[in-house]
Amino acid sequence: MTTESLPTTLAETAEFLARHETKDMLRFITCGSVDDGKSTLIGRLLLETGAVYDDQLAALKHDSTKHGTTDLDVDPALLLDGLEDERQQGITIDVAYRYFQTPRRKFIIADSPGHEQYTRNMVTAASTAKAAIILMDARKGMLPQTRRHSFIASLVGVRSLILAVNKMDLVDYSEEVFNRLSDEFLAFAKRLDVRDIHRMPLSGLRGDNVIRKSQRMAWYEGPPLLEVLETLPVGDDDLNAPLRYPVQRVVRPTADFRGYAGTVASGTVRVGDQVMVLPGRQQSRVKSIVTFDGDLPSASAGNAVTLTLEDEIDITRGEVLAHPDRLPQVDKHFDATLVWMSQTPLVPGKSYWLKIGPKHVAAEVQRVTCRIDVNTLNRVETANLKLNEVGYGRIEVHAPIAFDPYRQNHHTGNFILVDRVSHETVAAGMIIDPRTDAPPGEHFDVGLPSRQLQFTPSRISAQRRQARFGHPGLTILMSGLSGSGKTTLAFALEEILFDAGHAVTVLDGQNMRHGISRDLGFTIEERSENLRRASEICRLFNDAGLICVAAFVAPDEATRAKARDVVGRDRWLHIHLSAPPEVCRQRDASGRYEAADRGEIASFPGVTVPFAPPTDADLVLHTDQMDAPQCLEAIRRLVNAKLNPNP
Amino acid sequence: MSPVADLAAANESVTRRMTHLRQLEAEGIHIMREVAEVFENPVLLYSIGKDSSVMLHLARKAFYPEKPPFPLMHIDSTWEFREMIDFRERYVREELGLDLIVEINEEGVRSGINPFDYSSRVYTDIMRTQTLKAALDKHRFDAALGGGRRDEERSRAKERIFSFRDRNHRWDPKNQRPELWDVYNTWVHRGESIRVFPLSNWTELDVWQYILLEKIPLVPLYLAAPRPIVERNGDWIMVDDERMRLEPGEVPQMRKVRFRTLGCYPVTGAVASDADSVLGIVHELLTTRWSERQGRAIDRDEEAAMERKKREGYF
Numbered sequence: 001m002t003t004e005s006l007p008t009t010l011a012e013t014a015e016f017l018a019r020h021e022t023k024d025m026l027r028f029i030t031c032g033s034v035d036d037g038k039s040t041l042i043g044r045l046l047l048e049t050g051a052v053y054d055d056q057l058a059a060l061k062h063d064s065t066k067h068g069t070t071d072l073d074v075d076p077a078l079l080l081d082g083l084e085d086e087r088q089q090g091i092t093i094d095v096a097y098r099y100f101q102t103p104r105r106k107f108i109i110a111d112s113p114g115h116e117q118y119t120r121n122m123v124t125a126a127s128t129a130k131a132a133i134i135l136m137d138a139r140k141g142m143l144p145q146t147r148r149h150s151f152i153a154s155l156v157g158v159r160s161l162i163l164a165v166n167k168m169d170l171v172d173y174s175e176e177v178f179n180r181l182s183d184e185f186l187a188f189a190k191r192l193d194v195r196d197i198h199r200m201p202l203s204g205l206r207g208d209n210v211i212r213k214s215q216r217m218a219w220y221e222g223p224p225l226l227e228v229l230e231t232l233p234v235g236d237d238d239l240n241a242p243l244r245y246p247v248q249r250v251v252r253p254t255a256d257f258r259g260y261a262g263t264v265a266s267g268t269v270r271v272g273d274q275v276m277v278l279p280g281r282q283q284s285r286v287k288s289i290v291t292f293d294g295d296l297p298s299a300s301a302g303n304a305v306t307l308t309l310e311d312e313i314d315i316t317r318g319e320v321l322a323h324p325d326r327l328p329q330v331d332k333h334f335d336a337t338l339v340w341m342s343q344t345p346l347v348p349g350k351s352y353w354l355k356i357g358p359k360h361v362a363a364e365v366q367r368v369t370c371r372i373d374v375n376t377l378n379r380v381e382t383a384n385l386k387l388n389e390v391g392y393g394r395i396e397v398h399a400p401i402a403f404d405p406y407r408q409n410h411h412t413g414n415f416i417l418v419d420r421v422s423h424e425t426v427a428a429g430m431i432i433d434p435r436t437d438a439p440p441g442e443h444f445d446v447g448l449p450s451r452q453l454q455f456t457p458s459r460i461s462a463q464r465r466q467a468r469f470g471h472p473g474l475t476i477l478m479s480g481l482s483g484s485g486k487t488t489l490a491f492a493l494e495e496i497l498f499d500a501g502h503a504v505t506v507l508d509g510q511n512m513r514h515g516i517s518r519d520l521g522f523t524i525e526e527r528s529e530n531l532r533r534a535s536e537i538c539r540l541f542n543d544a545g546l547i548c549v550a551a552f553v554a555p556d557e558a559t560r561a562k563a564r565d566v567v568g569r570d571r572w573l574h575i576h577l578s579a580p581p582e583v584c585r586q587r588d589a590s591g592r593y594e595a596a597d598r599g600e601i602a603s604f605p606g607v608t609v610p611f612a613p614p615t616d617a618d619l620v621l622h623t624d625q626m627d628a629p630q631c632l633e634a635i636r637r638l639v640n641a642k643l644n645p646n647p
Numbered sequence: 648m649s650p651v652a653d654l655a656a657a658n659e660s661v662t663r664r665m666t667h668l669r670q671l672e673a674e675g676i677h678i679m680r681e682v683a684e685v686f687e688n689p690v691l692l693y694s695i696g697k698d699s700s701v702m703l704h705l706a707r708k709a710f711y712p713e714k715p716p717f718p719l720m721h722i723d724s725t726w727e728f729r730e731m732i733d734f735r736e737r738y739v740r741e742e743l744g745l746d747l748i749v750e751i752n753e754e755g756v757r758s759g760i761n762p763f764d765y766s767s768r769v770y771t772d773i774m775r776t777q778t779l780k781a782a783l784d785k786h787r788f789d790a791a792l793g794g795g796r797r798d799e800e801r802s803r804a805k806e807r808i809f810s811f812r813d814r815n816h817r818w819d820p821k822n823q824r825p826e827l828w829d830v831y832n833t834w835v836h837r838g839e840s841i842r843v844f845p846l847s848n849w850t851e852l853d854v855w856q857y858i859l860l861e862k863i864p865l866v867p868l869y870l871a872a873p874r875p876i877v878e879r880n881g882d883w884i885m886v887d888d889e890r891m892r893l894e895p896g897e898v899p900q901m902r903k904v905r906f907r908t909l910g911c912y913p914v915t916g917a918v919a920s921d922a923d924s925v926l927g928i929v930h931e932l933l934t935t936r937w938s939e940r941q942g943r944a945i946d947r948d949e950e951a952a953m954e955r956k957k958r959e960g961y962f
């Protein structure tokens with residue numbers, strides 16, 4: 001830690017300021033689910049770095065007795081709740097900004113809320129952040145929100161993730177708990193597009209590992225949170241990127257002065273540099289760099305200056321100056337990640353204002369190629385985007401503009417879409433380069449092997465397929481022990497649905513092994529791989545518009561959950577066939593139970609490895625108590641209800 | 648790249664990296680330029696205080712070699728400290744030669760609205776809030792730059808830099824436009840407007856450090872000097888002119904004091920201080936533990952007072 005004793009004399013203050021003048025700035029966000037302890041942690045950072053004055057503290061003590069949830073005399077969480085209504089509800093619902101400093105750095109915290117419906121707020125908060133603290137309650141571990149927050153942070157280009165496993169005091173400061181949770185997080189976060197990942201155990205309430213290293217977790221060898229924040233690289237990306245200078249304002253105070261005011265978005269511009277204006281492509285040389293404090297020989301990323309050029313050329317607001325050997329792209333079309341922020345869904349083909357840097361142009365989203373489920377990171381086919389959805393789209397602007405892919409340059413790669421009538425900000429956009437930026441994919445821990453891989457979506461929408469077949473694609477998993485009746489019921493169901501005019505097929509675990517999974521044996525890993533392949537195939541069938549009945553043992557919850565994530569929750573039905581192992585053994589004609597008894601099949605669910613009955617099945621059928629027609633009738637009703645939700 | 652060249656590049660990066668004050672300054676300049684370009688009729692709300700002084704300084708930088716392309720406007724309650732008005736006239740109008748509008752609620756003056764007979768809530772509403780709204784309407788300003796900072800008060804922490812106001816100048820905290828990167832949504836319909844806060848990300852310490860660094864001229868009331876003071880409800884009030892009504896038995900005492908915020912003298916508390924230079928103020932700020940709003944009587948009316956005032960249109 002770098003607490004510094006405060007100056008006691010004026011001379012010391014002058015010295016203190018001289019030191020502080022070289023301070024830089026870090027903007028970060030904090031993400032967590034409700035009650036993970038986010039407000040408490042931020043409150044503690046503010047309190048302990050001296051960002052709270054005594055009179056505010058007095059007010060806080062007053063509030064702590066009124067609304068507080070702790071037994072301490074000051075509840076740090078109460079520092080943060082800004083708006084009356086929210087305070088009464090006891091939750092934070094918007095983005096709020098907090099400030100504190102240490103001798104090394106000024107910090108800006110964008111505090112964003114944890115609820116699902118507030119993806120838009122989190123994206124807003126993350127847009128200017130270089131780091132994200134991901135809070136995890138040590139008792140709860142990884143939650144869907146943990147993945148969602150981490151994904152959104154990486155999507156918006158946050159470079160550093162800090163996993164803070166909080167409330168360690170409630171798990172006896174256990175090293176084992178921390179290691180387990182942080183390893184699980186790492187396994188997940190490795191696949192995200194971030195630069196560095198930090199992990200630490202702490203207690204915001206008790207102050208362990210927040211400002212100072214905790215004596216109660218001697219086993220933790222890393223630095224406390226504040227030290228990590230103080231030493232994270234703030235990033236020289238903008239400095240090292242090629243020059244981009246969007247002209248914000250043309251300055252003409254007199255006939256003989258023509259300047260171009262703007263902020264250097266990236267790189268460095270020097271007097272004498274040859275520059276090209278885009279999209280116009282005129283060229284000239286930089287004559288001077290003018291500021292209120294005198295002319296400069298050069299100016300780098302972040303500085304607001306005014307340039308004059310050697311030649312009289314016509315430049316308007318929104319054009320971009322660059323070095324001719326390192327030009328941005330110029331086009332009317334590009335692909336982008338869109339985060340939808342409005343109650344009114346995206347309308348493909350509708351004209352919006354698009355604002356990129358200082359420039360605004362009329363633009364439309366020609367089509368949405370897919371949506372990303374922020375919980376599973378799966379791509380889901382869709383034709384539009386609704387509030388808080390993230391997707392990929394093809395944009396057309398009405399006149400060519402200069403831009404870079406967001407991954408290469410945050411400043412020239414982001415934009416907003418604004419409704420032309422309501423003036424609402426409807427979307428945040430990040431330009432992607434289809435040649436290098438593959439959408440994230442991580443089913444079954446298999447990340448996309450290479451960024452060069454491209455995903456080309458079909459031009460036939462799910463709606464059009466549904467119109468043809470009369471129903472959407474659907475996967476019906478029939479799980480259960482060998483001999484529980486999966487295969488029999490699956491093929492019977494296929495016939496019923498086929499006769500009802502549906503496009504349907506069966507994928508059977510055993511049949512798979514005749515072809516696509518011929519290379520697989522029967523270890524736990526190989527069974528899981530078999531199901532992974534099956535679920536990818538189900539998904540392809542469903543994308544093609546077909547109903548797929550999948551008959552698989554599917555013995556463990558984690559594997560089933562992954563399969564469901566691949567297929568997509570909204571087109572997944574799980575029917576579990578339950579019967580006592582003795583009954584199954586009796587029914588089974590294949591001789592596999594005997595083979596398992598003899599040890600010829602390494603792991604056999606129900607014999608040598610357990611079968612974990614599902615807790616989330618849509619229907620459980622006791623096949624030892626019902627006959628096949630009864631079972632089929634129950635299944636048929638469920639499937640019909642799913643296919644026609646509002647008959 | 649050779650290791651030596653690598654090192655040289657790294658060193659260059661370090662020296663080119665901007666300090667936090669330069670980043671805040673550049674952000675403010677960017678915002679001001681955006682306002683000047685996009686709006687038809689912007690105004691800078693100038694209250695003569697330190698934050699306004701920093702804003703004014705940023706405006707001069709943003710448009711150099713031009714003068715700021717918008718007027719300044721002061722909502723004059725007629726109860727400001729005299730030194731504030733002197734400073735406004737001498738420095739802003741005469742020395743800098745800027746276009747300065749002064750608006751006074753003449754109706755309020757005629758009706759004798761004053762901070763003694765009326766609660767600070769009523770007084771502020773009539774002499775400042777209503778006057779501001781009327782002035783914005785009268786001049787048809789579609790954007791108003793203000794010196795508010797998010798660290799000032801809890802309810803400000805959520806306000807956007809470009810903060811939308813409806814036709815009645817109301818702020819709707821539940822329905823703010825998301826503000827992404829440094830791309831600002833500046834679209835408004837006729838009659839609607841935007842309040843813009845270029846100092847949103849500054850703290851009080853940043854403001855003072857910047858004033859020191861840039862040697863920005865200020866009203867001398869910020870610096871400690873012997874001044875005639877009476878004590879009321881725990882606040883030290885300066886007897887600035889003959890309009891000050893003394894209670895029976897009150898005798899002004901000379902005390903060495905300064906002001907952390909400036910406004911109407913009868914409702915602005917002074918603090919005891921020896922800080923007679925900006926460096927001294929920074930020194931005091933680093934070693935004392937009281938927020939600047941502490942001396943503002945209007946803020947203690949009730950919890951969340953600020954949020955209510957903003958919804959009503961007070962800046």
Ligand SMILES: Nc1nc2c(ncn2[C@@H]2O[C@H](COP(=O)(O)OP(=O)(O)O)[C@@H](O)[C@H]2O)c(=O)[nH]1
Nearest residue numbers: 034035036037038039040069077167203204205
């Ligand atoms: N035991 C323990 N409780 C905590 C810790 N951090 C927060 N809490 C409690 O958890 C609850 C929720 O905390 P809060 O900060 O309001 O959560 P938020 O919803 O994420 O902002 C409160 O009752 C806190 O006192 C911690 O580190 N240890």
